[in-house]
Amino acid sequence: MTRPTVVRVAVNQHPRSGESIVKFLCRMQIQFPESMSAEEVAQKQAQEKEYSQGLQEAGELEAIYRVVGQYANVSIFEVESNQRLHEILSGFPMYPYMTIETTPLCQHPNSIR
Amino acid sequence: MTRPTVVRVAVNQHPRSGESIVKFLCRMQIQFPESMSAEEVAQKQAQEKEYSQGLQEAGELEAIYRVVGQYANVSIFEVESNQRLHEILSGFPMYPYMTIETTPLCQHPNSIR
Amino acid sequence: MTRPTVVRVAVNQHPRSGESIVKFLCRMQIQFPESMSAEEVAQKQAQEKEYSQGLQEAGELEAIYRVVGQYANVSIFEVESNQRLHEILSGFPMYPYMTIETTPLCQHPNSIR
Amino acid sequence: MTRPTVVRVAVNQHPRSGESIVKFLCRMQIQFPESMSAEEVAQKQAQEKEYSQGLQEAGELEAIYRVVGQYANVSIFEVESNQRLHEILSGFPMYPYMTIETTPLCQHPNSIR
Amino acid sequence: MTRPTVVRVAVNQHPRSGESIVKFLCRMQIQFPESMSAEEVAQKQAQEKEYSQGLQEAGELEAIYRVVGQYANVSIFEVESNQRLHEILSGFPMYPYMTIETTPLCQHPNSIR
């Protein structure tokens, strides 16, 4: 149960801040209520774009993809803690209409990165 | 998207090391292969006990409960990163016989702790 | 089928009252109806906080965590009976909007507590 | 959050011992490994019968039914704690071959008993 | 394929009427529509209590329990036929709001009753 601290810190070293980081795969499925107007949908989408791009520029949202044939995305998050991930997810403008699946990730031994 | 860093660090502050921490609920279900002898089972259980108690003493395994009527436990982990959690879980002597469900947790606004 | 009564009573001894206790893990997922106003939601949340903190102070709600990315919590209850657990759960102000999964727990042989 | 202690104690009063009780519905499905001989099966069944009838006579196993078309039973347990229920379930001679679902029960307001 | 008629009749003999009987476990989950007023709910509950207690007094509803943390019950029915069970279930005042799971039961060889 002795732990190789040096290796671990290297792996979890955030390139920008020096804080330790955690990585997650999230699948976010959107379902708007029937009563929501096209204008409200468009407004939510604009807010969502701005929020999402801010997270990408800050390096916390590493990648986001559309799932083919679904109003859904899969995203890779790289954040300093679980607490921060919850802040990010619950801050999405479409959060009240999302079903989110969260998978904790870590370094794969075969990864070359 | 400005983040209240002070509050967040306080929440994630590990009482022993000052490193940031992440909390997880894990449900670990054991299923030994039919071919395993009673002696091997007893040996695994002894190793498991030692490993588990080491983690508890180190503060990384905060609590462990038996699920009634199951060869299974639910455990609360408090670790410095996802990487460390995977090291811990894959290090359990019974890991090859476990099915593990992992739920990332964070501070609840109604918690008094 | 002889039972080691002394051990069992020790395990189930409630630290405050001397009554026997039972422990449960509950996962409570909230889903408000679309028609509920922001004011009603805020009011429910305030009531919920007060109710939850009362249970924590009384020692019946041992711990409560937010599930990351979900309007959900996982909680550890320590109560004198199943009957009391149902009273507690059905008394939550948000109970009508909750889906609850209940897992009965007991002492794990590897626990150091 | 004041609790009507008198009513609650009455409900949970065990008719034999005065200790508080908890009630559970368990569904126990049996699956023997292919390698088990007919003699071993018969021996397990004899042990199971004795164990089960001891629990019924002690009042802890209130009722047991066969599920039609299944090697399975549904049983009503009435025990003093979760800990005791786990002792009972894990003590069944067929326990290693069982899949058990456990549902905590309590008094129904419409029950006349 | 010869059948021990005497044993079978004994098992299925209804203690009150001499008709053959069938036993079922039912799990009934209630979900009222959002639009139903508190008055309508209270009225349904009063009707339900009367209907349920009539069945218990008639010996057709042997036992009813609340599932902890659910607006649900588990019930043991003892009736003369499947047809009668459907009449009973579809006659519950809350039937339109119920999801019912039905498990056919019979005598367990280990039962002492």
Add this chain to the structure above:
Amino acid sequence: MTRPTVVRVAVNQHPRSGESIVKFLCRMQIQFPESMSAEEVAQKQAQEKEYSQGLQEAGELEAIYRVVGQYANVSIFEVESNQRLHEILSGFPMYPYMTIETTPLCQHPNSIR
């Protein structure tokens, strides 16, 4: 809650014996263990055919169909009690290799029979 006994008895009247009857849909899926020889399989199939046809001739197995593309059947049973249905199902020569789903049926108001 008064019951129209005459109608009910008529519905449940068994054409051969005068005893009340219950009807069930069963789906029986067969999965032989890998170790079973072709001879054993053929023997089980011959036994199964004889047993099944005896039940059909006795009127207890009203109909049996092959599910297309599956080693499975759907069958309609008409028996005097749940107890008898369990005797029949557990008596099938292939019973140890079956997974059985059981659906209790009754008279449909739109049926012309």
Add this chain to the structure above:
Amino acid sequence: MTRPTVVRVAVNQHPRSGESIVKFLCRMQIQFPESMSAEEVAQKQAQEKEYSQGLQEAGELEAIYRVVGQYANVSIFEVESNQRLHEILSGFPMYPYMTIETTPLCQHPNSIR
């Protein structure tokens, strides 16, 4: 891959028309929307009865049973093609409120019919 045409035609020979036939088990579950009035429900039920009985008289709906405790039926259809089955199912007055599971059936080798 040579096919015994004579046997096959005999099996699929419709007793009334000489056309080849296909057999299906359908489970049809009804869920009316909350907004539907009791009058509309009664009207749908009357139309459904007439439609269902016409199919039975024409020999295409061989049998229909109520599932105990469900607003659902299981039905055996015997039709000339998949196309005809879809015409029949989509023609039910309650079709918009149905969830239908369809299982293709064929002759079972143990059937005596």
Add this chain to the structure above:
Amino acid sequence: MTRPTVVRVAVNQHPRSGESIVKFLCRMQIQFPESMSAEEVAQKQAQEKEYSQGLQEAGELEAIYRVVGQYANVSIFEVESNQRLHEILSGFPMYPYMTIETTPLCQHPNSIR
């Protein structure tokens, strides 16, 4: 309930034989037992190829696709009856190792074929 026979026959008209046809989507997943040697697997694959191509040449297996990342295929069958489909499926050399899902299809109103 009058049926436009002419249209229906046209739809179900088999281009080769004049018999009525039924169409099915099948998903066939293969799982060989661990004990099967590479030679046996290769032999099964050769037999499977010959059988499959015979069905394609006969026009009964209209199309077969590999599912990406699975030892599985999706196939479109066009056969004269359910009975014939079962003969075909149960005749596959790999049938004992297959899990098959069967979806009955018919003409789509938007199809241009």
Add this chain to the structure above:
Amino acid sequence: MTRPTVVRVAVNQHPRSGESIVKFLCRMQIQFPESMSAEEVAQKQAQEKEYSQGLQEAGELEAIYRVVGQYANVSIFEVESNQRLHEILSGFPMYPYMTIETTPLCQHPNSIR
């Protein structure tokens, strides 16, 4: 890991454009909201027919079938990329009311086409 480029290009060669192609099986289930009028439904269906037939004429929608007893289809798409498939699926007039399952396909070694 050397790849037989010539074979692969041949397989993926689109007959019309020379671009590489990908094939998918999609199952599209429709569920209109209760509030949608019969006129709106009819309008959607007309738009859907036109859109669907345009895709078929362009060769991107290779085949479309009705699932028997469902407001659903299974379709085979042949497109130049995942991006194009998402454009097509999200462009369906009924897309907001669809649940889509997408299965990536490729050449099966036993296919004769």
Add this chain to the structure above:
Amino acid sequence: MTRPTVVRVAVNQHPRSGESIVKFLCRMQIQFPESMSAEEVAQKQAQEKEYSQGLQEAGELEAIYRVVGQYANVSIFEVESNQRLHEILSGFPMYPYMTIETTPLCQHPNSIR
């Protein structure tokens, strides 16, 4: 249904080869048979590492992560066709022991890449 070809080609343009590409998320879960020796496992792991790193260097396996607490990975593939993805997946040395879930991805409108 006119398609903006220029935009689409840009999105699908592979940075190395000019061929169009498709992106997939794969979750690969490993389950070795009980009979496999530690040496065979180690050999498979060495082969897997070499194969995986070759794919990463070739740019077809964009990223690979360990799922915490699982013998599983999530991987992002970027390949020229479905056919190529199947070649890659079925070529993994551990492929016979994998359960693979495949999710087709495309460009997300909020992505800044």
